[in-house]
Amino acid sequence: xxxxxxxxxxxxxxxxxxxxxxxxxxxxxxxxxxxxxxxxxxxxxxxxxxxxxxxxxxxxxxxxxxxxxxxxxxxxxxxxxxxxxxxxxxxxxxxxxxxxxxxxxxxxxxxxxxxxxxxxxxxxxxxxxxxxxxxxxxxxxxxxxxxxxxxxxxxxxxxxxxxxxxxxxxxxxxxxxxxxxxxxxxxxxxxxxxxxxxxxxxxxxxxxxxxx
Amino acid sequence: xxxxxxxxxxxxxxxxxxxxxxxxxxxxxxxxxxxxxxxxxxxxxxxxxxxxxxxxxxxxxxxxxxxxxxxxxxxxxxxxxxxxxxxxxxxxxxxxxxxxxxxxxxxxxxxxxxxxxxxxxxxxxxxxxxxxxxxxxxxxxxxxxxxxxxxxxxxxxxxxxxxxxxxxxxxxxxxxxxxxxxxxxxxxxxxxxxxxxxxxxxxxxxxxxxxx
DNA sequence: GTCGATCTGGAATGAACGTTCCAGATAGAA
DNA sequence: TTCTATCTGGAACGTTCATTCCAGATCGAC
Numbered sequence: 223x224x225x226x227x228x229x230x231x232x233x234x235x236x237x238x239x240x241x242x243x244x245x246x247x248x249x250x251x252x253x254x255x256x257x258x259x260x261x262x263x264x265x266x267x268x269x270x271x272x273x274x275x276x277x278x279x280x281x282x283x284x285x286x287x288x289x290x291x292x293x294x295x296x297x298x299x300x301x302x303x304x305x306x307x308x309x310x311x312x313x314x315x316x317x318x319x320x321x322x323x324x325x326x327x328x329x330x331x332x333x334x335x336x337x338x339x340x341x342x343x344x345x346x347x348x349x350x351x352x353x354x355x356x357x358x359x360x361x362x363x364x365x366x367x368x369x370x371x372x373x374x375x376x377x378x379x380x381x382x383x384x385x386x387x388x389x390x391x392x393x394x395x396x397x398x399x400x401x402x403x404x405x406x407x408x409x410x411x412x413x414x415x416x417x418x419x420x421x422x423x424x425x426x427x428x429x430x431x432x433x434x
Numbered sequence: 435x436x437x438x439x440x441x442x443x444x445x446x447x448x449x450x451x452x453x454x455x456x457x458x459x460x461x462x463x464x465x466x467x468x469x470x471x472x473x474x475x476x477x478x479x480x481x482x483x484x485x486x487x488x489x490x491x492x493x494x495x496x497x498x499x500x501x502x503x504x505x506x507x508x509x510x511x512x513x514x515x516x517x518x519x520x521x522x523x524x525x526x527x528x529x530x531x532x533x534x535x536x537x538x539x540x541x542x543x544x545x546x547x548x549x550x551x552x553x554x555x556x557x558x559x560x561x562x563x564x565x566x567x568x569x570x571x572x573x574x575x576x577x578x579x580x581x582x583x584x585x586x587x588x589x590x591x592x593x594x595x596x597x598x599x600x601x602x603x604x605x606x607x608x609x610x611x612x613x614x615x616x617x618x619x620x621x622x623x624x625x626x627x628x629x630x631x632x633x634x635x636x637x638x639x640x641x642x643x644x645x646x
Numbered sequence: 647g648t649c650g651a652t653c654t655g656g657a658a659t660g661a662a663c664g665t666t667c668c669a670g671a672t673a674g675a676a
Numbered sequence: 677t678t679c680t681a682t683c684t685g686g687a688a689c690g691t692t693c694a695t696t697c698c699a700g701a702t703c704g705a706c
Contacts, residue, residue, distance in 0.1 A: 240683075256556045258470035262664060272685050274667085279683090283664065336555055342617050343548055344468045358617060390614060390621070391607070391629040398610030402602060405554050405570060409602070417603040417637055424636030425629055452653075474694060484655050486697085491653090495694065 241279045243269045249290045253333035256340050257287055257347075288349040291341070294334030295357050301327045302361065304368045313372040313426060317419035320368045325415035328400050335400055358393075365392045373426055380433045387429040392422055453491045455481045461502045465545035468552050469499055469559075500561040503553070506546030507569050513539045514573065516580045525584040525638055529631035532580045537627035540612050547612055570605075577604045585638055592645045599641040604634055 247269035251260040262283055266273050280286045305323055307316045328335065341347075341354050369392065370385035377384070399414040459481035463472040474495055478485050492498045517535055519528045540547065553559075553566050581604065582597035589596070611626040 254556055255558070256468060256470060256552075258468060259556065261662075263662080271683095273665090274686080275684060277665070339613070340468075340552065340555055342613060343552055344466055344471065346467070354617075388629065391626055391633070394610030394614045394626055395603070395607040395633075396610065397613045398606030398608065401551070401554060401609045401613070402606045405566075414603055414606055417600065420637055420640060421603070421607075421633030425632055428632060473692075475692080483653095485695090486656080487654060489695070 240269075240271055240275060244271060244276055244279055244286065245290050245293060248286045249294070249333045249337065252287065252290065252340075253336040257283075257337075257345075262286075284347050284349070287337075287347060288353070290337065291334075291350055291353040294331065294338070295353055295360075297331060298327065298334060298357060299360055301330065302364045304364060304371060307371050307374065310375075312423075313376055314419065314423035316372040317368070317422050318416060320372070321415040321419040321422075322412065324364075324368070324396070325399070325411045328403055328411050332400075332404070336404065339397070339400070361396070362389050362393050365389045365396070368392075369422060369426060372423070373430065377430055380430060383433055384426045384429045387433075388422055388425045391425065392418065395421070452481075452483055452487060456483060456488055456491055456498065457502050457505060460498045461506070461545045461549065464499065464502065464552075465548040469495075469549075469557075474498075496559050496561070499549075499559065500565070502549065503546075503562055503565040503569075506543065506550070507565055507572075510539065510543060510546060510569060511572055513542065514576045516576060516583060519583050519586065522587075524635075525588060526631065526635035528584045529580070529634050530628060532584070533627040533631040533634075534624065536576075536580070536608070537611070537623045540615055540623050544612075544616070548616065551609070551612070573608070574601050574605050577601045577608070580604075581634060581638060584635070585642065589642055592642060595645055596638045596641045599645075600634055600637045603637065604630065607633070 244265060248260065248265045251264050251268055255264075262273065262276060265286065266276055269276075276286070280289065302324060304320050311319075338354060338357060341350050342358070345351050345354065366382070366385040366389045368385070369388055370381040373381040373384045395414075395418045399411055399418065402414065403409055403411050456477060460472065460477045463476050463480055467476075474485065474488060477498065478488055481488075488498070492501060514536060516532050523531075550566060550569060553562050554570070557563050557566065578594070578597040578601045580597070581600055582593040585593040585596045607626075607630045611623055611630065614626065615621055615623050
């Protein structure tokens with residue numbers, strides 16, 4: 223494993239590059255074949271680095287997965303920032319814009335999301351499970367905020383409650399949109415995001431009434 | 435492999451029972467650990483039958499998966515029959531009832547759906563991919579019919595078009611609801627199904643206007 | 647009671663797996 | 677130039693894997 227003491231820039235850069243290439247290779251392969259379906263030898267071949275380099279950078283295959291997920295989660299958190307709402311913008315219009323932006327992550331980070339979804343369904347690894355839970359919670363919180371923002375002008379006092387009431391549905395639809403896109407790569411995530419925005423505007427309106 | 439020629443009832447029954455127990459064990463294990471994460475030895479242990487029995491009933495591990503999926507798909511097709519619509523029932527009300535019924539499959543056949551979803555994301559096996567495609571197409575067709583039925587009275591001529599326009603979204607939300615339920619087993623699929631019904635009623639109404 | 651098809655028991659096989667080991671290459675530091 | 681931490685190359689190890697093999701158990705048929 224690499225230490226971080228007195229090292230020179232070039233050595234560090236080389237080490238970091240190798241580490242990154244191992245993670246890239248692992249992410250690509252695990253997204254297609256899954257964790258158990260990807261062997262360390264596969265990762266070595268795909269990254270062009272020998273077996274021993276992998277075990278110099280990581281303690282185990284599970285450690286590689288944890289690092290892949292850690293890096294992916296960081297990128298994901300950056301990518302799901304909701305846009306600010308424009309003044310006078312209707313909930314439906316804001317949701318359309320925000321969902322469209324959020325949908326970009328579906329095509330930009332498919333490998334991470336594939337592994338993430340696979341792990342959601344089957345993972346015995348504790349570290350991986352923890353990251354899955356964190357990513358899921360973050361995604362949900364982001365949707366709560368998005369929906370709250372959408373209704374902030376229409377119903378300032380109940381906007382958060384509307385977000386809470388519909389976030390699980392939004393998250394489910396979002397997950398499902400990703401799955402659909404993986405099954406049918408030619409499909410349009412934009413249409414799904416637009417319909418999701420319409421659905422949330424309607425459900426949010428219903429929720430507002432029930433909360434009144 | 436078993437032949438089906440001159441066999442007596444008791445022998446046949448015993449063979450069928452063993453075969454079923456192997457499939458049960460394989461389904462249970464693969465739903466949790468995935469295909470690659472489940473070994474033939476695991477299936478033998480879980481089913482209480484020796485290794486050789488498994489290879490007498492099936493030609494390979496991939497063959498077991500194919501049989502698990504085949505059996506699961508049959509059960510799935512039976513389970514997703516849409517209820518008839520009541521006279522005068524609003525689209526929203528019919529969708530609520532039908533979605534509630536459809537949602538039952540989420541809790542009744544979780545193992546099959548877990549494997550199905552895992553295979554959607556990562557399967558190199560041709561037979562398995564074919565069954566996944568069939569199940570997905572059937573599920574989508576069922577949703578098209580459900581939504582069409584919901585709007586059959588309101589707009590007899592455009593009901594089918596509404597179904598087509600919203601089925602992909604419905605399928606995505608349905609998939610996502612299953613995923614959410616797997617991640618949070620204590621969650622309420624009924625609320626998600628109800629919200630999905632509301633969303634489809636709203637989206638269907640929008641689609642009707644656009645089709646006019 | 648013997649026969650033959652059906653199924654089980656358990657050992658065996660070779661390939662692939664994750665992991666370890668260590669000798670050597672690399673390149674800045676001294 | 678020599679030294680030392682960093683990284684690579686490739687062989688090696690023990691285990692587990694899917695699969696095969698075959699002798700024996702089972703039980704209706706005759």
